Amino acid sequence: MSPKSNKALGKIGQPPGTLIYLGKHEQKSTRISLIDYSPEEFSEQEITNIEDCFPYKDKNTVTWINIDGLNQIDTIEKLGNHFNLHYLLLEDVLNTEHRPKVEEYDDHTFLTLKMLGISEDGNSIVSEQVSFVLGENWVISFQEFQGDIFNKVRERIREGIGNIRKMGSDYLLYRLLDTVVDNYYLVTEYFSDSTQALEEQVLKNPEKESLVEIQHMKKKLSDLRKAVRPLREAVLQLEKESKFIKNKTRPYLRDVYEHVIHVNDSMENHRDILASIMDLYMSGVSNKMNEVMKVLTIIATIFIPLTFIAGVYGMNFEHMPELHWKYSYYGIWGLMILIFIGMLFYFKKKDWL
Amino acid sequence: MSPKSNKALGKIGQPPGTLIYLGKHEQKSTRISLIDYSPEEFSEQEITNIEDCFPYKDKNTVTWINIDGLNQIDTIEKLGNHFNLHYLLLEDVLNTEHRPKVEEYDDHTFLTLKMLGISEDGNSIVSEQVSFVLGENWVISFQEFQGDIFNKVRERIREGIGNIRKMGSDYLLYRLLDTVVDNYYLVTEYFSDSTQALEEQVLKNPEKESLVEIQHMKKKLSDLRKAVRPLREAVLQLEKESKFIKNKTRPYLRDVYEHVIHVNDSMENHRDILASIMDLYMSGVSNKMNEVMKVLTIIATIFIPLTFIAGVYGMNFEHMPELHWKYSYYGIWGLMILIFIGMLFYFKKKDWL
Amino acid sequence: MSPKSNKALGKIGQPPGTLIYLGKHEQKSTRISLIDYSPEEFSEQEITNIEDCFPYKDKNTVTWINIDGLNQIDTIEKLGNHFNLHYLLLEDVLNTEHRPKVEEYDDHTFLTLKMLGISEDGNSIVSEQVSFVLGENWVISFQEFQGDIFNKVRERIREGIGNIRKMGSDYLLYRLLDTVVDNYYLVTEYFSDSTQALEEQVLKNPEKESLVEIQHMKKKLSDLRKAVRPLREAVLQLEKESKFIKNKTRPYLRDVYEHVIHVNDSMENHRDILASIMDLYMSGVSNKMNEVMKVLTIIATIFIPLTFIAGVYGMNFEHMPELHWKYSYYGIWGLMILIFIGMLFYFKKKDWL
Amino acid sequence: MSPKSNKALGKIGQPPGTLIYLGKHEQKSTRISLIDYSPEEFSEQEITNIEDCFPYKDKNTVTWINIDGLNQIDTIEKLGNHFNLHYLLLEDVLNTEHRPKVEEYDDHTFLTLKMLGISEDGNSIVSEQVSFVLGENWVISFQEFQGDIFNKVRERIREGIGNIRKMGSDYLLYRLLDTVVDNYYLVTEYFSDSTQALEEQVLKNPEKESLVEIQHMKKKLSDLRKAVRPLREAVLQLEKESKFIKNKTRPYLRDVYEHVIHVNDSMENHRDILASIMDLYMSGVSNKMNEVMKVLTIIATIFIPLTFIAGVYGMNFEHMPELHWKYSYYGIWGLMILIFIGMLFYFKKKDWL
Amino acid sequence: MSPKSNKALGKIGQPPGTLIYLGKHEQKSTRISLIDYSPEEFSEQEITNIEDCFPYKDKNTVTWINIDGLNQIDTIEKLGNHFNLHYLLLEDVLNTEHRPKVEEYDDHTFLTLKMLGISEDGNSIVSEQVSFVLGENWVISFQEFQGDIFNKVRERIREGIGNIRKMGSDYLLYRLLDTVVDNYYLVTEYFSDSTQALEEQVLKNPEKESLVEIQHMKKKLSDLRKAVRPLREAVLQLEKESKFIKNKTRPYLRDVYEHVIHVNDSMENHRDILASIMDLYMSGVSNKMNEVMKVLTIIATIFIPLTFIAGVYGMNFEHMPELHWKYSYYGIWGLMILIFIGMLFYFKKKDWL
Numbered sequence A, B, C, D, E: 001m002s003p004k005s006n007k008a009l010g011k012i013g014q015p016p017g018t019l020i021y022l023g024k025h026e027q028k029s030t031r032i033s034l035i036d037y038s039p040e041e042f043s044e045q046e047i048t049n050i051e052d053c054f055p056y057k058d059k060n061t062v063t064w065i066n067i068d069g070l071n072q073i074d075t076i077e078k079l080g081n082h083f084n085l086h087y088l089l090l091e092d093v094l095n096t097e098h099r100p101k102v103e104e105y106d107d108h109t110f111l112t113l114k115m116l117g118i119s120e121d122g123n124s125i126v127s128e129q130v131s132f133v134l135g136e137n138w139v140i141s142f143q144e145f146q147g148d149i150f151n152k153v154r155e156r157i158r159e160g161i162g163n164i165r166k167m168g169s170d171y172l173l174y175r176l177l178d179t180v181v182d183n184y185y186l187v188t189e190y191f192s193d194s195t196q197a198l199e200e201q202v203l204k205n206p207e208k209e210s211l212v213e214i215q216h217m218k219k220k221l222s223d224l225r226k227a228v229r230p231l232r233e234a235v236l237q238l239e240k241e242s243k244f245i246k247n248k249t250r251p252y253l254r255d256v257y258e259h260v261i262h263v264n265d266s267m268e269n270h271r272d273i274l275a276s277i278m279d280l281y282m283s284g285v286s287n288k289m290n291e292v293m294k295v296l297t298i299i300a301t302i303f304i305p306l307t308f309i310a311g312v313y314g315m316n317f318e319h320m321p322e323l324h325w326k327y328s329y330y331g332i333w334g335l336m337i338l339i340f341i342g343m344l345f346y347f348k349k350k351d352w353l
Helices: A002-009 A050-058 A073-082 A087-094 A151-159 A169-204 A208-241 A250-312 A328-349 B002-009 B050-058 B073-082 B087-094 B151-159 B169-204 B208-241 B250-312 B328-349 C002-009 C050-058 C073-082 C087-094 C151-159 C169-204 C208-241 C250-312 C328-349 D002-009 D050-058 D073-082 D087-094 D151-159 D169-204 D208-241 D250-312 D328-349 E002-009 E050-058 E073-082 E087-094 E151-159 E169-204 E208-241 E247-312 E328-349
Strands: A031-037 A042-047 A062-068 A101-104 A109-118 A125-134 A138-143 B031-037 B042-047 B062-068 B101-104 B109-118 B125-134 B138-143 C031-037 C042-047 C062-068 C101-104 C109-118 C125-134 C138-143 D031-037 D042-047 D062-068 D101-104 D109-118 D125-134 D138-143 E031-037 E042-047 E062-068 E101-104 E109-118 E125-134 E138-143
Touching (some): A031 A050, A042 A050, A050 A073, A062 A073, A073 A087, A087 A109, A087 A125, A087 E247, A109 A208, A125 A169, A138 A169, A151 A169, A169 A250, A208 A250, A250 A328, A250 B087, A250 B208, A250 E247, B031 B050, B031 B151, B042 B050, B042 B151, B050 B062, B050 B073, B073 B087, B087 B109, B101 B208, B109 B169, B109 B208, B125 B169, B138 B169, B151 B169, B169 B250, B250 B328, C042 C050, C050 C062, C050 C073, C062 C073, C109 C169, C125 C208, C169 C250, C208 C250, C250 C328, C250 D208, C250 D250, D031 D151, D042 D151, D050 D062, D062 D073, D062 D169, D073 D087, D087 D109, D101 D208, D109 D208, D125 D169, D125 D208, D151 D169, D250 D328, D250 E087, D250 E208, E031 E050, E050 E062, E087 E125, E109 E169, E109 E208, E151 E169, E169 E208, E169 E247
Parallel strands (some): D062 D138, E062 E138
Antiparallel strands (some): A031 A062, A101 A109, A125 A138, B031 B042, B101 B109, B109 B125, C031 C042, C031 C062, C101 C109, D031 D042, D031 D062, D109 D125
């Protein structure tokens, strides 16, 4: 929480008008790739000089410009100027703390959301801001750092598999968005596994570590919900209102919308599960305390009366007739054993043993 | 949760365009049956060659094609092509993880929901995805595996009982939907019985097993709510908006809608009941601890002072006049018995005995 | 819960088209009474042959047909046919599990709700389904079993008291509905008294019985809310939308609506009260445990050190000079009394005594 | 709760058409005062004969009729008849259990709400029903019993301070309403003080009395919310919809609306505070128990081992060499003191001392 | 809470028509500064005579009048009269208890909100009421006391940096509003840090101080939410409805709106975090109690049986053969050591050590 917010704080007092990258990925190199296609043609190139992209804006073919790394602000600014991107749009691209949203502009639609995944060690969730700008014939995608998540889409365009080459830029946007949302399932899967493991552990032995783990899971989940919840209405808005989405593509976006709802429901579910794991923990602790108390009570309740009896015959009165009887010692042992057995029966009946 | 999700994960990265069955029923054989009827005519046949269904699409009579088993994807695809079903619709039929929903297409309406029942051993809830496509004169129903739930409807069509033969395909859809929703009552019944048994058990003796059982019930209920809650608005949407539902049939759908609400209310009720069973459990554990503490306290509070007295007269001082008195031993016994009785009275007064 | 649902289960698999009474009142005889009035005329009769009612349908006077007992299904069916009641309407009349609702038909309005009262022994709430059908000039009321709740309304029609004879059938419906809703106050009253008694008992002595009682109250309340909550929107719908309600009657229905809201608010209030009685119970149990622990701690903390001292001088070492001093026995008693008093002061200061 | 409801019960079964005062104030005398003013004129009089008010209805000047005490039902009825007040309106005036609401009639607007204040001993909240009827040129106000709350308004009209004499009857209503709502701040103030005192007390020493007090506060707050919450929409409705409110007065009503929201927010806030005081109480009880347990544990853990050692050397075996050593008694004392000190260190380390 | 409300109480009974400053800042001097600019011109001056501002109202240039300190009520009243500010608007400016809101007037828009910051010692949050009035060509800002928060905006106007000089008064309002909202991030940052520190402390050692701290944080957060929550709809209303906001400026306000939502989400998040810190505290206390109980149980369970054995051989029976055996003393020691070790193993197995 804190480091991210610190970044956001770097923005305070800054007038709008200065683009600053607020993310935490220190990737210096910005890689720009451009794919241009139509049903018949296909070309792909690495862009080193941003001006090379400019002619594609008004070409009839579909153009996809992908930008990995948000540190070369001047490049992004030039691109923005040429493609007529609003200043605040660029600010939103660079502000990696932004809630997912869709913003409709005169000649393009802007969509920003989070890409979620599991870290390589499998123990944490990594989050990256991805933004898309959809124009008449082009899509620009911004990623915080290089990844291979869109490679399958690239592959299919390159090979002309399916109908992607036959559709417009809005279908490309759908495919990219769908890829990002599909990845969310990995994260819900991760939560399913983690909460199940946690529940089993808490049921077996409720320890302080479990408690800390529950807290961590809660926070992760809360971070996640921040990423997924606003996306729901954003995708709905995209499907319903964007003028750059053709009718033919809307059912596909509707499909993405349902996936987002599904992921969202699943988050809510995990929230409930975490709450009941907390309940389990609390009652587990109570049960442990109960068990401790039972042991103490059984031992004390058996031996305190016996000790009392022993104490009585340890008194030094001159006139204690029992002390002089021949079998009284054995009689006392018998009495004590009787009490012992009686107590055991009592505890058995009380279901404490 | 986890196995299902794993299936869903099988879909990640897959481009739309490849139909994959995501359910867990490994039933290889797909059984297709076709019923065709009008007020006057009736025919029924097992279909082995899917093309045999095709002519019925444009016949004036009502045709019901029922498909049990979703593994023969090519058959489903062929059917889909002939009946002009959207690619995403077929995907939803095969994705058994889908939330219940209604989708309106140009020349048909799609409805997917869960069929719920009690497993044969009576201990768990079984869930199956059922999908319906309603066209002008036909209904196609998809079930994950073979069952006899629709047999009564078949019977009534076959025998011409009631007005089902006189009504259109929309009324047939209503009858199928009504059958599925009626079955939900079995599940709420199951919950009524289970929660009542659980409550009695927890009241009698709150044990760890009860706690685990509460957790299981909660999860089942949560799974169920996922199946029933979205159905509410789906049925409402069907009744209000679908152009394939005739006005005459709408009141019947309204009736189904009310059943769904009823089931839903009942779920919410069970949720509350489970929460209060959890409360009962927690306070039952507290009560047990209280009882244990009382036993310990009574024993310790009675015998610790008595043991002290015995200890005093076990001291070895030379000058302890009481030791030499003739009746002091009996006096001490009297004192101890007095203290014992006094303590019992005290506990009686405190209501601890 | 369970017995009711069992009845509902009797309906599963039954095709719509078979009227079955689903209530639990085994009252075999159905009593039908008919009141017909206009400002000038008044007639009242017991109907044994249902056909006797039929002519009244098209008479200009206001006709009220009251049916007590829902077991003579064929009678109800005949009546329904003549008065043109929809098949599903009759089903709703007979399904006593139904949520309160208003349904608008072409030539009548249907209203079903629960009549609530206190059982004769004053310990439980009795619930009965009442349904009304309002036509242009007539009202049909269905009750599950005979009761005298509507007698006052009958009296006033008979005697021509107030303006009831001057108004139409909609005003009659209002009067009947108002009578039912007024009875709800008896139930909220019952809850006020019960929760207050329960709270006092829990404050005095939190016992397991109180806990069970809280659970019972919660369930009763939950059943009640199911009866009252949907009525709110039903009455509102009746007032706003029904075409059989004249403008002159609407303010009266608005008044009923406000009573329903009032009852509803009162239910919510009792829900909160029950929740805080549960809190009281829980903290009462904690307090009791605290008290037990204090007694144990006081006794143990005073006598364990004293017993230790006695133990020390019960040791058998040869060389223990104190044993031989003349006043050491008295000195030890003094020391022990000092410790005893000191401990008492300590507990006093800690506020434990 | 109970006494109020009993009153409401007095109404059950009563047909609409009989006005009954349902409040609890037994004030027999009804005082009626009339103020009539225009920018130029002013007259004020006590009314003993209700007919004296009637001519003012159609006068052009603004007339304010204030009625203190609702027991002279015939007077109220006469007034109602002359001013054309609906029967249900009068019923609402007399039913002091009514939720605050605004009702729009053809030639007047009706507003009923609660006047809240602190009782003279400063320990409880007093509530009184106040109703206003706003006509073209007149306001009628009904109070349950005599009070001086409106005196300042009277004063300002009498003296012609401010612009009240220049405005119409709607502005007068605003001024009266504003006076009532301003008084609510006294009550929120009372809650601020009470909850703060309660919190301090619970933090210092959580006792059963605090628990009872928390319950009482909760109930008071719940009663209050019933008075304030519906007022919010009532005032909004008055401002937005009433045809007797002139545009010039609307901003003032908007202002009142904001005050009501403010009071409402403050109530919600106190609700949260009470909930967290309950939490404080619960954890305070836990802390006390903890402290008791620590004392017990420290004493028992120190002295039980020491007593054991003393017990060992109190054994009467013939062959116990230590008994005969010269310094073993002192050695044992040393050992016991070592154990004692060691234990103290251990508890210090554990932070129990 | 209390001191603020006391101020508000100062207003009760006061007729509208008397302006009173209700804030707590006793800053007597009111400082008025005026900035007037157009793309070409710029002038800045301290105003001592309020009439000096008046000519700027109708100038074509953008004029910003900033008023620090709200104690010179007559000055504010004169300004209000000249700029045609509604009486209630001025009252809202002076009532520092007001919820944030936007009010649309005929020739200006009014916006009031809270400025939040961290106190100089870094331990508390300071809140100040700021109000803006936006006219065609002018902005008037009211602050409770002098601060330098708007200095950066002043600087940019003065130096002509960015496009602020080229835009109208609505853009100036946006810049001021944006500055205030940006400051909110400082406060969320403060909460992030505080809750994190608190959580760590509670995890390490749950003490009563932590509990008090949690309560304090809750209250602060609750105060904050009161400042931020209503702002959300206020800014939305400003963006959507105000006629003084030009289309060009709307996207900027939309941006502010998103910041407010972000801050709001962050508050909700901290609320959840505080709730789970409370949970941590409660279970921390339970854990501590558990630990105490374990120590007691271990010591008592080991030594009570041993003491019993010692007690047995401290009895004074004449006929106790063991007493006379040569090695029985050593045998008893062996037995006791065996029991001791056995117990330790038992506790090890139970995981209590």
